[in-house]
Amino acid sequence: xxxxxxxxxQRRFTVGSVTADLLLLLWFVFALFPIAWMFLxxxxxxxxxxxxxxxxxxxxxNFATVLTQRGxxxxxxxxxxxxxxxxxxxxxxxxxxxxxGIPAAYAAGRWKFRGSEDLMFTLLSFRxxxxxxxxxPLFVIYTQVGLFDTKLGMVWVLQLVTMPLVVWxxxxxxxxxxxxxxxxxxxxxxxxxxxxxxxxxxxxxxxIAAAALLSFIFAWNNYIxxxxxxxxxxxxxxxxxxxxxxxxGQAYYNLTAAAALLxxxxxxxxxxxxxxxxxxxxxxxxxxA
Amino acid sequence: xxxxxxxxxxxxxGDVTALDxxxxxxxxxxxxxxxxxxxxxxxxxxxSVAGLVDTAAGDVLIGGTPxxxxxxxxxxxxxxxxxxxxxxxxxxxxxxxxxxxxxxxxTYSADEQRQRIEAVTTTLGIAHLLRRxxxxxxxxxxxxVALGRVLVRPADxxxxxxxxxxxxxxxxxxxRAELKQLGEVSNTTSLYVTHDYQEALAxxxxxxxxxxxxxxxxxxxxxVWHTPVDTFVARALGQPEVNLLDAEVADGxxxxxxxxxxxxxxxxxxxxxxxxxxxxxxxDLRAGPPSGADDLAVRGRVTLAERLGRVTEIAVDVAGxxxxxxxxxxxxxxxxxxxDLHLPLGDVHVFAAPAHGEPADxxxxxxxxxxxRAAATTDARTGA
Numbered sequence: 001x002x003x004x005x006x007x008x009x010q011r012r013f014t015v016g017s018v019t020a021d022l023l024l025l026l027w028f029v030f031a032l033f034p035i036a037w038m039f040l041x042x043x044x045x046x047x048x049x050x051x052x053x054x055x056x057x058x059x060x061x062n063f064a065t066v067l068t069q070r071g072x073x074x075x076x077x078x079x080x081x082x083x084x085x086x087x088x089x090x091x092x093x094x095x096x097x098x099x100x101g102i103p104a105a106y107a108a109g110r111w112k113f114r115g116s117e118d119l120m121f122t123l124l125s126f127r128x129x130x131x132x133x134x135x136x137p138l139f140v141i142y143t144q145v146g147l148f149d150t151k152l153g154m155v156w157v158l159q160l161v162t163m164p165l166v167v168w169x170x171x172x173x174x175x176x177x178x179x180x181x182x183x184x185x186x187x188x189x190x191x192x193x194x195x196x197x198x199x200x201x202x203x204x205x206x207x208i209a210a211a212a213l214l215s216f217i218f219a220w221n222n223y224i225x226x227x228x229x230x231x232x233x234x235x236x237x238x239x240x241x242x243x244x245x246x247x248x249g250q251a252y253y254n255l256t257a258a259a260a261l262l263x264x265x266x267x268x269x270x271x272x273x274x275x276x277x278x279x280x281x282x283x284x285x286x287x288x289a
Numbered sequence: 290x291x292x293x294x295x296x297x298x299x300x301x302x303g304d305v306t307a308l309d310x311x312x313x314x315x316x317x318x319x320x321x322x323x324x325x326x327x328x329x330x331x332x333x334x335x336x337s338v339a340g341l342v343d344t345a346a347g348d349v350l351i352g353g354t355p356x357x358x359x360x361x362x363x364x365x366x367x368x369x370x371x372x373x374x375x376x377x378x379x380x381x382x383x384x385x386x387x388x389x390x391x392x393x394x395x396t397y398s399a400d401e402q403r404q405r406i407e408a409v410t411t412t413l414g415i416a417h418l419l420r421r422x423x424x425x426x427x428x429x430x431x432x433x434v435a436l437g438r439v440l441v442r443p444a445d446x447x448x449x450x451x452x453x454x455x456x457x458x459x460x461x462x463x464x465r466a467e468l469k470q471l472g473e474v475s476n477t478t479s480l481y482v483t484h485d486y487q488e489a490l491a492x493x494x495x496x497x498x499x500x501x502x503x504x505x506x507x508x509x510x511x512x513v514w515h516t517p518v519d520t521f522v523a524r525a526l527g528q529p530e531v532n533l534l535d536a537e538v539a540d541g542x543x544x545x546x547x548x549x550x551x552x553x554x555x556x557x558x559x560x561x562x563x564x565x566x567x568x569x570x571x572x573d574l575r576a577g578p579p580s581g582a583d584d585l586a587v588r589g590r591v592t593l594a595e596r597l598g599r600v601t602e603i604a605v606d607v608a609g610x611x612x613x614x615x616x617x618x619x620x621x622x623x624x625x626x627x628x629d630l631h632l633p634l635g636d637v638h639v640f641a642a643p644a645h646g647e648p649a650d651x652x653x654x655x656x657x658x659x660x661x662r663a664a665a666t667t668d669a670r671t672g673a
Contacts, residue, residue: 180374183341186361187368187448188438189393202378 042257049254062258075244075252079259082240087266088151089226089236090219093158094166094212101166102208106196108167109174110182120171123164131160131224142229149231157225162215169214173207174200209277217267237263290477291352291445292317293338298347300333307333309502310347315478315495320469322481322493324525330502331482332371335448338480339366351445362393367444371451371482373435375423381434382406382419388442395443409441412471428455433464440473447479453488465491486526490514498522520640521652523568529602529613531568535642535649538563543639543659549608550587557661558639566653568638571602574614576622579631583660586631587612591622605630634660 006012041049043058065071066079107113108120138157139148147153177200185195226236241263244255293315300308307330315321323331336342338349340361349356356364367388375384385406389397397405410416413433423431436452453461453468468474469492483489489496490510498505498513498521506518517523523531536545538560544551545567554560579586589607596618603622605612614630622628637659643651 178372178374180370180372181376183336183339183361184368184370184374184376184438185387186341187339187364187366188388189362189391191360191362194391199376 038257038260041254042261044254046250046252046254049252062254063262066255066259066262071255075246075255077240077243079237079240079262082235082237083263083266085151085154085234086220086237086263089154089158089234090216092151092155093162093219094216096155097159097162097166097215098208098212101163101211102170102201103196105167105170106174106200109171109177110179120167123167126160127164131222134160135224135228138225139228148229149233151234153229154226154234154236157229158219158222161218161222161225165215165218166211169211170204170207173204177203206277209274213267213271213274216270220267290317292350293321293446293478293480294350294353295334295338296348296350298334298337298349299345300330300337300342301345307502308337308344311499311502311504312347313497313504313507315480318476318478320474320479320481320492320494322483322489322496323499324483324486324489324496325499326484326525328501329499331484331499332450333502334499335368335450335480335482338364338446339368339448340364341368362391365394365445366448367439367442367446368448369435369439369450369452371454373423373431375431375434375438377423379422380419381410381415381421381423381426384423384434385410385419385437385441388438405441406437409437409473412440412467413437429457429460432456440471443473444477447474447477449479449481451483452481454483454485468492486528490526498525517568517638517655519652519654520566520568523638523640523655524652527570527572529571529615531570531638532612533640534567534569534610534612536565536567538565543567546587546610546612547608549589549610550585552585552634552637552659555639555657555659555661558656560639560656561641561644564642565656566640566642567659568640568655569612569632570636571613571615573632573636574612574616574630575632576614576616576620576628576630578629583634584631585634585637585659586629588627588629591624591626591628594622594624603628634658 040054042062043060044051044056045059045061048056065074072078108116142148142153142157147156181199181203182192182195185199186192190198221238222236223238226234226239230236230239237259241256241259244252244259246252295311295313298308298311299306309330311330311334323334325331333342337344338351338356340349340356340359344357351364351366375381376387379387386402388394389402389405406419407416410419413436415430415433415437418426418430418434423434426434432452432455436449439447439449453464456464465488481488481492490513493510495507495509496513497507500521506513506522508516513522514526517526520531520533524533534545534550536543536550538544538554541554542551543554543560543565550567558565587605587607589605589612591603592606592611593604595602599618600615601618601620601622602613602615605614605628612630616622620628635658639656639659641653641656643649643653
């Protein structure tokens, strides 16, 4: 719990502050309970998986099953392949979004042109419109043009998730950047493209890192697109996890829990790796405060 | 080096007109100062010349060539931004090398780059900062780096946007003295923007006064100082500001301050409605009784005396009207003292009175000096 900043004469603990902290604690327990439960479940044997008491003999067997051929033999789910597909899909989606989204964000942040706000709003609407709204027409189109169950198709459709994030996050970074910097580059004799590449772009690196990470996580967590638009070839981690629950046969809740935990690792590792790029304040000293 | 010409230049930001049909021409090698309060359009004027803002109408000519539609990197201008605009991710050295490496300001080997940068940083006193990043510099140092990025390269035109505004008073005075002597500056057509009238008068070959996007007056420092075209220019130049007194013609005399101040009505000037405004610069007022017939005398009570070292600034109450005067500090004026002040009639500026319905502080044109002969000689001397 972070220490509050106290005003003169203010006391550290008051009835209000203690109550607020207790409520937060309650929420904390409530919110984290599913994860704790999932963790415990992943350590239980199949025989014990439906028990509700906390005393049991923990085992790492579930993780081993999920990660080896044994899992596929048992349930028909190739989890590692699905994990690989997820990595390819999400990395591809983020890469395409950055390549197209960075120049788009720069244009939208620097210049007001006819329809620029409408364009930005349309992009934003991809984020708040439910995916289910477009999934049926997408399914029809994908099956007709042959994108169904392909990684290319997944990368394409994930643009709906990643592109708005990239453009909206980076636009605000570009807007924060003083236009004088690129103008200085122009009078120094550089073209607009070189001014963008050598002056503006390096200064929004923290923004690029943030946008990439965030859109990767959103793409990674996406469930509905791979569920409907892919089958055996492009099945992702999110879909694979649920398939341990079986279709009428034995439901392996413990394997689901173990797979879900494993599936949560890559974004976590990615976040830890690039967090040092997330620092802001690189533009300190560019212009007077 | 080249001439710069603005022809009916108009620049708008949305509905706001930043520059309104400005026309002027700057000669080859001239040091041209643009003076005006903030928001007058000074920076917009520089950016229009550099091609960094879109102009709505009119044209900018550099060396006689129309520049509309010409990209900034093809204009061969250098600019020091008021915000410095130093590249934060590069060291001072790399900031200064930037224009030399673009390939559009000439071709420089690594050695030539280093020599140029060393020369300019030595002049500006920042040679010891080359390895630092902009964030590690004080505002004054950043400003000198920004100036250095201009001086390090040859250009047709230097555009300097308040390049001394963030230096402390001492350094600013020193830099002001040095700036004009710099070979680069004296050899290059320069447009220099400032809101400081002293800088404008000290540096400018000519001075343009800008107000709300319109040119009010263009002239040599002597011209704008001695024959300001209106009360706006008179007020813009001088600290403390010029005293402005409402006056009326009565019995052949021009009377102000309820009769406490009067002078022969200037017959050579046409005063509409028999009303006028008198402009008296605080520095022109001298303590003591009048020394001749051509002097205007006034007596009042000191309400405030500020001793500022070499001079004393006094506020004098003249029959209810306040007059500011700057006297030598050996004039021992104290609060409550009655003082006599005088100045030559030739130094009294006569402005038109605000028309009926205009606010009392509306700017009005200058009609002339209160002294018929002095006015004639002054105007002849400056050629206004």
